[in-house]
Amino acid sequence: MRFNPKARLDSGQVRDAGSGGGGLGGGGMRLPIPGGKVAGGGGLGLVLVIAAIVLMQCVGGGGGGGTGGLALDPSQLQVAGGSQADTGRYDDCKTGQDAAESHDCGRVAVVNSIQDYWGDTLQQAAGVSYQPAATVTFTGSISTGCGQASAAVGPFYCPAPGDMNVYLDTDFFDDVLVRQLGGPPGEFVEWYVLGHEYGHHIQNLTGQMGNVRTQKGRNSDAVKLELQADCYAGLWVHNAVSTDTADGEPLFAEGPTENDLREAIAAAQAVGDDHIQKVSQGRVDPDEWTHGSSEQREQWFRTGYESGDYAACDIWR
Template sequence: MRWKGRTTSSNVRDNRGRGGTGLRVGGGLGVGGIVIVLALALLTGNDPLQMLSMLAGDGAAPTSAPRPADGSPDRDLEFVGVVLGDTEQVWGELFQQQGARYQEPQLELYTASVRSACGSATAAVGPFYCPADHTVYLDTSFFDDMRRQLGGGGDFAEAYVIAHEVAHHVQTLTGTTARVDAARRAGQRVEGADGLLVRQELQADCYAGVWAHHAEARNRWMDPGDIERALATASAIGDDRLQRRSTGTVNPDSFGHGTSEQRVRWFRTGFDTGDPARCDTFAARAL
């Protein structure tokens, strides 16, 4: 992915190395352990971020790569700024076509732990979007975890992760997030293979594909194999694959993101069409 030298967003806050607690979830829970905690949170109706934060132990915290001391460019900061800036362009244009104005989100880089309007979290939670403060939170050590633990990685795969979180911001602006939250408050069961949470996450995958479609059409910045690496990353973080790695079994009743096949297919739908209207997972009879 040929991203260097492009315009960066002014909405990135670099708070790496500031105010971290040095805590790691569950004394070092792996990806599978995190999945189990999130599943329990969904089943009990508790806030997943709060549960993960409460489980913070004394294990060594994952750390982002140190900032260059010699004044050379900071790769992570520049990369995140370029990708976020491109999502701003794409969604700004798409919203304008619908007669609306896109409100740009913030993106905060942090190390080890962070406090957001949605609660405290550690890097083990992975990248997340908080609708209460319209901010994406990212410890870039997650990109290392993608390569080491999940078998994904590469610039475009990392861009997909950022675009997925930005897609949750789009859902907040369009009212999707509020509708899912309202259903939860009304006592509706939102988790499970056909639940609203899975539909919300698959729509975010599709929206990430929409961004990639328009970004590539304008920039021509993808290298051979980029889309395959992004799809491999989407596949690696499917509920079925993570649960199988964690427990050896798959429990669709606790799904919150969709299967590997579903995540790949909905990203591909967005990428192939570039049309957000094709991402209506809530109306789809079969996911």
């Protein structure tokens, strides 16, 4: 996708908490990277692009309400339970031209686009008002409403009341996705992941997180939750070119290219449970899946992208 240089970005939707130091503290939960040990037990762990254990233990419930708008009150940007101040990393992200020249500013533009899409779509599609969710970047570790999280968790969404933000360790993509899992480099990899994480926010707002009863296995509810989030990511990609700034200026001058789509699909495949199991432990065990296979993840991303239809992502039917 190509950013519209005239677009005015809302940098208030993204904040940076800086470095929180290493390790986990308090009641935090460790989700290990390949080759690491699972906390409280042996065995090789899985990288989880969305922290499923955090989600299952901290679901804040769905429901409508909210402002329906996209203006973020400063209180919404505070990291629940944490003391990290905004470093000002995104203060200079003003325009679509900045987004084209800076990956950080591109992140702001993509978050603006995702939230504009859902702000325009969710009420009509699901009868629920959209509530804005900040994206918080960090390195090392961070305190959230779902507990203390380290960089090993990977990108995640915290659905706890008073939080409901997306968290992103910006080193994850190079350090883990590319180097350890053999995933693709490229900006659109992160844009797909952001679309996925905001898909979890939509599931929280609509109450679909409450459908999860079974936690593991090829056909488990936990896997369905993740696959639906992939579908929502594809849905945003399909509609991204029609998203606007607050003053009605298009955020993108062009829609996704074939290379963009290849990057997103390759990323979805790289974080499939079967691929991660092969890399981390040399064997595949579908009974332990929590996010779905590479094939499933690609399939549901394509479902959202090719249909452009919210109803097509209803995996619970």
